Amino acid sequence: MTIEWLKKTAALAALSYIQPEQLLGIGTGSTVNYFIEALATCRIPIKGVVSSSQASTRQLQALGIPILDSNRVTMLDSYIDGADEVDPHKQLIKGGGAALTGEKIIAAMARHFICIVDHGKQVSRLGQFPVPVEVIPMAREYVTRELIKLGGHPVYRRGVVTDYGHLIVDVHRLMIRDPCTLEQQINGIAGVVTVGLFAHRGADTVLVGTPDGVQIIV
Ligand code: 5RP
Numbered sequence: 001m002t003i004e005w006l007k008k009t010a011a012l013a014a015l016s017y018i019q020p021e022q023l024l025g026i027g028t029g030s031t032v033n034y035f036i037e038a039l040a041t042c043r044i045p046i047k048g049v050v051s052s053s054q055a056s057t058r059q060l061q062a063l064g065i066p067i068l069d070s071n072r073v074t075m076l077d078s079y080i081d082g083a084d085e086v087d088p089h090k091q092l093i094k095g096g097g098a099a100l101t102g103e104k105i106i107a108a109m110a111r112h113f114i115c116i117v118d119h120g121k122q123v124s125r126l127g128q129f130p131v132p133v134e135v136i137p138m139a140r141e142y143v144t145r146e147l148i149k150l151g152g153h154p155v156y157r158r159g160v161v162t163d164y165g166h167l168i169v170d171v172h173r174l175m176i177r178d179p180c181t182l183e184q185q186i187n188g189i190a191g192v193v194t195v196g197l198f199a200h201r202g203a204d205t206v207l208v209g210t211p212d213g214v215q216i217i218v
Contacts, residue, residue: 006209025106027081052102079110095132095196115203139191
């Protein structure tokens with residue numbers, strides 16, 4: 001059983017949470033791509049989706065799924081997205097695909113956040129995966145120095161510019177004892193657009209693709 005297969009089983013399991021006429025938020029990444037494909041073929045008549053990135057928008061458009069402007073929507077029924085790490089409290093590290101800002105906005109707008117992952121993403125404590133931070137270009141070096149003060153080893157993700165024209169700094173070896181406090185601290189650094197810690201607003205349901213089937217964590 002491959003990792004791709006496990007991602008696909010988690011993505012397909014998310015379909016059972018979707019009702020006709022719902023408004024959905026759609027994340028970014030290889031796991032969500034499987035969900036988008038499944039959504040296009042299942043024919044559940046949803047109202048439309050708000051997309052978290054240009055990459056997902058392209059895939060959604062190609063499959064004829066109606067896309068809505070986030071500014072014309074007050075609330076989303078469900079948000080479906082992957083993650084880079086998931087802890088037992090359903091707190092997450094996200095942003096491996098550099099779409100963290102759109103993802104955070106959608107997570108905040110959604111009533112129900114369904115996170116779909118393969119079992120390799122489960123950790124007992126967040127922080128093995130470097131924490132992505134989206135940064136205004138002018139502030140890159142300042143933010144880097146502040147992240148070092150927090151005990152991290154920030155590495156600029158060369159060649160990556162986000163959908164909003166910002167940069168990504170990946171923070172390695174952060175000791176994440178209290179994800180909520182750290183999320184707040186990093187978001188408070190001048191020049192930070194957002195941090196890929198999803199602790200204040202973690203997932204509501206995690207669907208984990210495992211070799212023994214899909215595990216549901218609520
Ligand atoms: C993109 C993300 C993705 O959800 C995360 O990187 C997981 O991606 P994949 O499903 O490809 O493993 O946060 O910014």
